[in-house]
Amino acid sequence: MRLRLLPAATVLAVAASLVLAACSADGSVSGASPSAQLTAEARTVTPGKLTIATAEPAYSPWVEDDDPASGKGFEAAVAYAVAEWLGFSKGDVVWTRTTFDQAIAPGPKDFDFNLQQFSITDERRQAVDFSPPYYETTQVAITVDGSPAATATTLADLKPLRVGAQTGTTSLDAVNAAIAPDGGAQVFNTNDDAKLALQNGTIDALVVDLPTAFYLVGAELDGGKIIGQLPDSAGGDQFGLVLEKGSPLTANVSAAVDALRADGTLDRLAQTWLGGEDAAPVLH
Template structure:
């Protein structure tokens, strides 16, 4: 996905999707976790006193965008724990041994978060794709989300009511050359008519707007934006189950941060116990009515 779409998504897409978990304190007994899961996993800070490594000892300072949009953060209130990234943030905090009351939120721009230098927060999340170039300036945790691919169309198209992959096979579909979207289109949908290949995202979007194609395959965050702000009567048919090769989002930390290892361990633990999968289903599938196509 292009740099243009990766950031515009967070700003405009979700803004038009005003959709409507907070983690509880860790302890020796099971505690309520985001999205109704139950956690008995020991704190990821068991071997390190994480609370003494934070910018404010005893507090975990988390940053996100200003403003932050749905479905990543609901109603621009990350402290509510509602929205995929807000819920992930509190789940990580819980694994690190912090209660909700010990979490402090700050706001930053996307660009300032990934520039070199000291940070006034412990980690930042606002759909940062993990790249080698960015790793030169900041640290990343392991990935908490891999973008899936989605099929975008317009109201009234022949495939607008499609509910399965089989119903898409005879459609006129397109994607941008050299992208994961094109690979997924050919591999997962395997249309009977050769996919229309475009040189860039702008050309692909224009083709859909002009109804030269019936459906466009792009990553889900981009589809959210396009359907909300670019394509008249745009509608997302669904997302593909196979997200192989998608962009990976990671938590950003200051370069060389002593928190990088424990934060990564926390993310890995949330992946292992299926908390991340549960949150993804809750906030990036069910709440925005984008079903997984089978």
């Protein structure tokens, strides 16, 4: 998928202006109002505040305890990292809620940016602006209590088991490349069919993308459990921050996401909230 990238000169100019305006000699954020730390053409919904939207409700691990203001959860933490890079303190961030469809519909927005696992697509770009991706989905093996895969902790543990995935997906590619089950991958027409096969014991484990894994084990499967991420399985959907089409903040927010990727912040936050031992460890 092709992403619309900012010209290098634009990114550098935005970054330079923010650094000069936002930082004092010791590197701390100055006392200037947040709006003064953005480029001249940038405007926020509420002057001096940054209004960020997410889902209602918002689920773990993207937002913990449906409380984005806590900064806990991957997307809540990303939102505050972007806000800080733009020069907004935590107290200057205002949270609001929207449905998924409201956020990507054409028209004016009551938020400065919105994040709730929006995949970047060309079709959606016709109605809204996207930042560069802050996360690219990986593939994850899941199972249920009582399955032979419930005690698996390595790829070798999964190899002799019955592992399934939906046909024509990157999940199926990942099964074949990373696990290569002894009996071959078990292929299903839909994830719903595969989920039922896992629940009734026809297969021992199922591979899906990470957001689907969190949803299935949290809401759909009895005794659902994440085994872990398959290594080198990036290449799925890319999540971007959503902004109003033609937003004066798009260049600033895009520069922030690029900078947070470059300095390793996004990877660290993903490891903390999405890749830890309590979430989805990488299998070896």
